[in-house]
Each structure stands twice: as structure tokens, then as C-alpha cells.
Amino acid sequence: MDVKEVIINQNAKLREALQLLDKLGLGILFIIDDFEILVGVLTDGDIRRFLLIDGSLDNKVKEVMNNAFFSLPVDSDNGTILNNINSKIKIIPLVDTIGKIVDYASINKLRRISISAPLLEGNxxxxxxxxxxxxxxxxxxxxxxxxxxxxxxxxxxxxxxxxxxxxxxxxxxxxxxxxxxxxxxxxxxxxxxxxxxxxxxxxxxxxxxxxxxxxxxxxxxxxxxxxxxxxxxxxxxxxxxxxxxxxxxxxxxxxxxxxxxxxxxxxxxxxxxxxxxxxxxxxxxxxxxxxxxxxxxxxxxxxxxxxxxxxxxxxxxxxxxxxxxxxxxxxxxxxxxxxxxxxxxxxxxxERLSEFVNAKRKLAEIYNETLSKYSFFQIPMEKQDTYNSYWLYTFLVKEEAPFKREELMDYLNKKGVETRPVFYPLHVMPPYKLFGSNENLKVSTDISEIGMSLPSSVSLSAVEANYICSCVSNFIKEIKG
Ligand SMILES: Cc1ncc(COP(=O)(O)O)c(C=O)c1O
Known part of the structure; x- marks a missing residue:
């Protein structure tokens, strides 16, 4: 569920909040002010308790919300999130540096989908x-x-x-x-x-x-x-x-x-x-x-x-x-x-190599399906006569794209998705400058500026892969207005 669906303004009526809670079934809403800063959280329980002491559904959310809530920075890692999830705090809002809510984490939706993590569940x-x-x-x-x-x-x-x-x-x-x-x-x-x-x-x-x-x-x-x-x-x-x-x-x-x-x-x-x-x-x-x-x-x-x-x-x-x-x-x-x-x-x-390669190939198929809808992406190749193990799913944000690679990376980062830029071309770095010249190395320079990789762990679930794809699609929708 996108965080935007779970947000409501502090001046909204409790009735509206209750309807939203009922519809989403997440059990919590994130309350923002007019500047989209997170100012509180509201649960079914908060509303129930308020009504029992003669409150009304016509009251405003800000009169009932809990403003002593717990949040974490959006770039928190899974370990930090897990350490803070307990029987009382099951869902944690994630905020940027000025306190705007960017996402949320729960036991089922941890943050930071890493670029490539090991899977050590065999022998x-x-x-x-x-x-x-x-x-x-x-x-x-x-x-x-x-x-x-x-x-x-x-x-x-x-x-x-x-x-x-x-x-x-x-x-x-x-x-x-x-x-x-x-x-x-x-x-x-x-x-x-x-x-x-x-x-x-x-x-x-x-x-x-x-x-x-x-x-x-x-x-x-x-x-x-x-x-x-x-x-x-x-x-x-x-x-x-x-x-x-x-x-x-x-x-x-x-x-x-x-x-x-x-x-x-x-x-x-x-x-x-x-x-x-x-x-x-x-x-x-x-x-x-x-x-x-x-x-x-x-x-x-x-x-x-x-x-x-x-x-x-x-x-x-x-x-x-x-x-x-x-x-x-x-x-x-x-x-x-x-x-x-x-x-x-x-x-x-x-022992699990073919299983791992199949998982990576399956993942590439999921990513390809979304990315190939946009002509400004160059999806990874599987050239004739080759069988790609897709170690890292790496694609280009072509020059004609209505956004820069960095904007997409930044957006995904805020959504908890780790990405990676393509390597720098070797000849621009101090120890290697003398081994190549600019005129001859244009393509590698271009790829380096516009290439990026998406999470490619063998353990990535289809749910997570689809989440990443929907983040990419949402980003493009937002850019195109
Ligand atoms: C293309 C390439 N060559 C060599 C290496 C070096 O391997 P290692 O990190 O195990 O030393 C790496 C990776 O890390 C690599 O990506």
C-alpha cells in the first residue's frame, strides 16, 4: 500500500479518518499538517477510546491523534527497523530530514531493499x-x-x-x-x-x-x-x-x-x-x-x-x-x-547455482516487463547466442528521458529501494588516466553517466519486485504530471 493512501490532514473530521481506516485495514493513519509534515498517528483504538468518553465523529483528527509517536529516518536499515518493531509499535512512519512522511515500515514491509544480498539457507x-x-x-x-x-x-x-x-x-x-x-x-x-x-x-x-x-x-x-x-x-x-x-x-x-x-x-x-x-x-x-x-x-x-x-x-x-x-x-x-x-x-x-540464476532471470523478466513500456529506458541485453545470468539488473536512462538517472535513484532511495550507478569509466580516475584518452572512450563515459542497477538479490520476492516496478511507474507518472 502506498504511503499516500494512509495519510490524512490533521483538520479532517474523525468520520473521514474512520472511513479510511475501515477501507484500508492497516489499523493506523499518518496525520500531516498543511506542509505535509508528520504531526501524529491515529489508530482505531485512539478513536474508540475517544468516542467512549463522549467524543464525536465530527471532531477533528488533531484532537484525537497521538502526537507522541515514534518515527525513523527514511534511510534507516532493516536492522534498526526490526529493533524498533515490538508488540506496541507495529508500524513505523519513515520521514525525511524535514519531517515529511515518505514511507512506512512494518514487519511485512521492511525498508531498504538492498541491491544484492546473499541467501544462505541451504547447506x-x-x-x-x-x-x-x-x-x-x-x-x-x-x-x-x-x-x-x-x-x-x-x-x-x-x-x-x-x-x-x-x-x-x-x-x-x-x-x-x-x-x-x-x-x-x-x-x-x-x-x-x-x-x-x-x-x-x-x-x-x-x-x-x-x-x-x-x-x-x-x-x-x-x-x-x-x-x-x-x-x-x-x-x-x-x-x-x-x-x-x-x-x-x-x-x-x-x-x-x-x-x-x-x-x-x-x-x-x-x-x-x-x-x-x-x-x-x-x-x-x-x-x-x-x-x-x-x-x-x-x-x-x-x-x-x-x-x-x-x-x-x-x-x-x-x-x-x-x-x-x-x-x-x-x-x-x-x-x-x-x-x-x-x-x-x-x-x-x-549446489543452488541454477536455482539462483533462474531467480535472477525471473526477476529480469519482471523488471523488463515494466521498463520496456518506456522507450527512454534501454533494458539489459541478452545478445544472440548468449545466456545472461543477470548478476545485476542494469539499464540505461536514455538521454531523451524526461528526468535524470539521479532523480529516479533518489526517488527509489526514498521508497527504500537501493540502487547503484554504473561504474565510473576507468580513464577518468587518477590512477588510470594515463592508460586511455577521452576521444576513444566515449561510449563507456556515456553509459557510466546514465546507467543504473536495480535490486537483484536471489531472495527478492515477486511482491518486492512488483513494488519496485510500481515505484518506477509512479515516479514516471509524477514526473509527467
Ligand atoms: C568485474 C570484476 N572483476 C573483479 C572483481 C574483484 O573481485 P573481488 O571483490 O572478489 O576481489 C569484481 C568484484 O568485486 C568485479 O566485479
Whole structure:
């Protein structure tokens, strides 16, 4: 129920208030003054008690309302709301900084629908408990091996190594493939900074390439001009779950003898021509950060096509220590291991991968249905030959829209819906300025200014998704007057 339906002016008659209470059945009304500031609340009980002491339905609401009410700021999180809901306070008005009522929360309608929250209701607790009961909590243990095996089986037998996060997965992949100083690596200008940071860690030079307006992914038609005799590799990033055109990338990589490192941090479960992303190059990486399709809190995985390179990476992951001779170090290595505790969560999460991807695809359908009614939105792509896992439902508020992206984000925020702007283009940020120039990077710059993501948690209910859609529709109605 929209908050506007539950509001009544303090000068209205009690009869009117009672009729509204009766019609809505929420049990409470929010009372405002002429400036829409919340000044009180009124329940059925307040009216009953007033009538019993000879009050009349012709009295004004302000004579009966409770002005010692409890409210919370509109940006309160669910935890704060839950802490304040009790047997006496079941519905909490939410107000903006000047005290205008913006929304309300109840046990059935909590605030802050977050952009992407984990769902840990499968075997996570069981497996983690097993680690603790058996004392296997470090990076040794059966869950690390099981987690790697699940990835290996799912990804056409590529060797899988579990690591501490998606960023070190990228670094380990690049390092094990021998990329370093003097090499150039092509990377899209629109991605999370970890993609470019990992290249910089190796001493190689990242070369920023613009992206396609429809898929947000690296623009293969504009790539050849960036290739020099130093170019060693290309890092396609399957952004927000939309897979890159891996045929085109493969053709270019063969033509120029380039390594391919797929950054699949946002695309577990996505496919290209029926095959999972991650199997088209020399290496591929995944992230299991808390907001990813499956999570281990922090965590990552790296896949290698060549088992010899994978062996080298396994040594590098473990301090560069020889597998045959303990405490003998052949390389300057790292500690990039994942713990058994994290892997236990990962195994339980992976068991539900297809369920999670289906939920995200269903959610995308619901959002698409509303957003596609408006020509000024560019809804996310599912390009030919691809299967989008819709990690984050991300769309454009086109330039011709009668409002700015920020206005929609602001409106949704006030309605308790968290949104997220698309990444900044890398080349505008201080550490990356020298790796790209403005003229070449126009599309990524535009997308960054007008793109935004909607809540995409696998746990989002259809009711919540429809609520978000109705917020978007109401916003547009209000804008159009
Ligand atoms: C495209 C991309 N690459 C790499 C990473 C790095 O992963 P992590 O946060 O696990 O280090 C992320 C995400 O967080 C990402 O979105």
C-alpha cells in the first residue's frame, strides 16, 4: 500500500479518518499538517477510546491523534527497523530530514531493499559446522577440494584453484601466464577497478578499450587499433552477467597471438553458445564477494586451460613453495588461499547455482516487463547466442528521458529501494588516466553517466519486485504530471 493512501490532514473530521481506516485495514493513519509534515498517528483504538468518553465523529483528527509517536529516518536499515518493531509499535512512519512522511515500515514491509544480498539457507551452516567439528578450518580440507572439483566439472575440465578473492584470482592468472613488465593488456574501460588493478600489479601496462552501448562489454570492432607489438593479452569482462562475444575475441586473439583471461567475476552461470563463460580463454576468474551470484563472503576461483600453468599457479598461490620440498621456494609467491570454512559455504552455494540464476532471470523478466513500456529506458541485453545470468539488473536512462538517472535513484532511495550507478569509466580516475584518452572512450563515459542497477538479490520476492516496478511507474507518472 502506498504511503499516500494512509495519510490524512490533521483538520479532517474523525468520520473521514474512520472511513479510511475501515477501507484500508492497516489499523493506523499518518496525520500531516498543511506542509505535509508528520504531526501524529491515529489508530482505531485512539478513536474508540475517544468516542467512549463522549467524543464525536465530527471532531477533528488533531484532537484525537497521538502526537507522541515514534518515527525513523527514511534511510534507516532493516536492522534498526526490526529493533524498533515490538508488540506496541507495529508500524513505523519513515520521514525525511524535514519531517515529511515518505514511507512506512512494518514487519511485512521492511525498508531498504538492498541491491544484492546473499541467501544462505541451504547447506551452508551444515558444512561450516562440519569444518568446525572436525577442526578443518584453514585452507587444507575437503571443502576446498570439492569446491574446486565443482568448478572444474562445470567448466569443461579446466583446472580450478580456489583463492581468497576475485582480485587475486586475476593477479594469479596473469602472473602464472607470464604477463609482466613490458607487456600490454587490453581491458575494457567500463569494469570494476580490480580488473585493471590486477594488470598493474604485474608491472604490465593496461590499455583501455571502449565498450559497446548495447552489451556494455569490450567493443571488439574497435580493438585492433589498440594492438601493438607489445600486446600480450586481452581481458574480456562479462559485465553484469552479459557474456562477451567470445567468437570475435577468439578470432582476434588467434590473429595477434594474444592470451585471453576472462574476468567472470559477475557472470557465473552465464553462457555463450551454450557453454559456460570461463572456458573460452587461457584462464578465467570468478569472485565470491558477498554481493555475487554465489558467495563465500570473500573468495574467488581461477580456471586454467593448461594444467602445467595451473600447477605453477598452485605453487604461486601457496607462497611459491615447492610441492616436493617443504619450505623450498622456487618463486616469489603469495598467500592467496581460500579457507575450508569459506569453501564449505561455496559448495553449499554452488549446489543452488541454477536455482539462483533462474531467480535472477525471473526477476529480469519482471523488471523488463515494466521498463520496456518506456522507450527512454534501454533494458539489459541478452545478445544472440548468449545466456545472461543477470548478476545485476542494469539499464540505461536514455538521454531523451524526461528526468535524470539521479532523480529516479533518489526517488527509489526514498521508497527504500537501493540502487547503484554504473561504474565510473576507468580513464577518468587518477590512477588510470594515463592508460586511455577521452576521444576513444566515449561510449563507456556515456553509459557510466546514465546507467543504473536495480535490486537483484536471489531472495527478492515477486511482491518486492512488483513494488519496485510500481515505484518506477509512479515516479514516471509524477514526473509527467
Ligand atoms: C568485474 C570484476 N572483476 C573483479 C572483481 C574483484 O573481485 P573481488 O571483490 O572478489 O576481489 C569484481 C568484484 O568485486 C568485479 O566485479
Amino acid at each position: 551452508e551452516l551444515l558444512y561450516v559446522t562440519d569444518c568446525i567439528k572436525t577442526n578443518w578450518i584453514s585452507s587444507q580440507g575437503k571443502y576446498v577440494r570439492s569446491f574446486e572439483k565443482l568448478f572444474c566439472d562445470y567448466h569443461e575440465n579446466f583446472t580450478a584453484l580456489a583463492v581468497s578473492n576475485g582480485t587475486v584470482a586475476l593477479h594469479l592468472a596473469l602472473d602464472a601466464l607470464g604477463i609482466g613488465e613490458g607487456d600490454e593488456v587490453l581491458v575494457p574501460n567500463l569494469t570494476f577497478a580490480a580488473s585493471i588493478n590486477a594488470i598493474i600489479y604485474t608491472g604490465a601496462t593496461p590499455v583501455l578499450v571502449d565498450v559497446e552501448r548495447d552489451s556494455f562489454n569490450i567493443d571488439m570492432d574497435n580493438i585492433e587499433k589498440h594492438i601493438t607489438n607489445k600486446t600480450k593479452a586481452i581481458m574480456p569482462v562479462h559485465l553484469y552477467g552479459q557474456s562477451c562475444d567470445m567468437d570475435k575475441i577468439t578470432v582476434i586473439s588467434k590473429k595477434f597471438n594474444l592470451l585471453i583471461i576472462e574476468d567472470c567475476a559477475e557472470a557465473l552461470g552465464s553462457k555463450y553458445k551454450g557453454r559456460p563463460v570461463g572456458v573460452f580463454g587461457d584462464a578465467a576468474t570468478f569472485s565470491f564477494f558477498g554481493n555475487k551470484t554465489i558467495t563465500t563472503g570473500e573468495g574467488g576461483m581461477v580456471l586454467f586451460k593448461d594444467p602445467v600453468i595451473a600447477n605453477k599457479a598452485a605453487v604461486l598461490r601457496d607462497h611459491g613453495m615447492s610441492k616436493e620440498k617443504r619450505y623450498w621456494h622456487d618463486f616469489v609467491g603469495y598467500n592467496y588461499r581460500l579457507t575450508n570454512l569459506q569453501a564449505a559455504i561455496g559448495v553449499a552455494q554452488f
